[in-house]
Amino acid sequence: MPGMVNDTPEFIYPSQAVKDFAAAVGLPEPGPWTREEWDAFEAEQDAADARLAEIIARRNAKNAA
Secondary structure, three states: OOOOEEEOOOOEEEOHHHHHHHHHOOOOOOOOEOHHHHHHHHHHHHHHHHHHHHHHHHHHHHHHO
């Protein structure tokens, strides 16, 4: 996610925009994350995107029939 985090060798820190968003919606300040935590998060997001795409495709196919 370009612009969302700043990479360092040890930790990944959220950008100021992410911190501001979290504060605006009442969430605790995010990060920093280890590379392993960040990779796991991205894998979860990719899996969720794939599931949502399947749901949308099934719904579109059902509505087209």
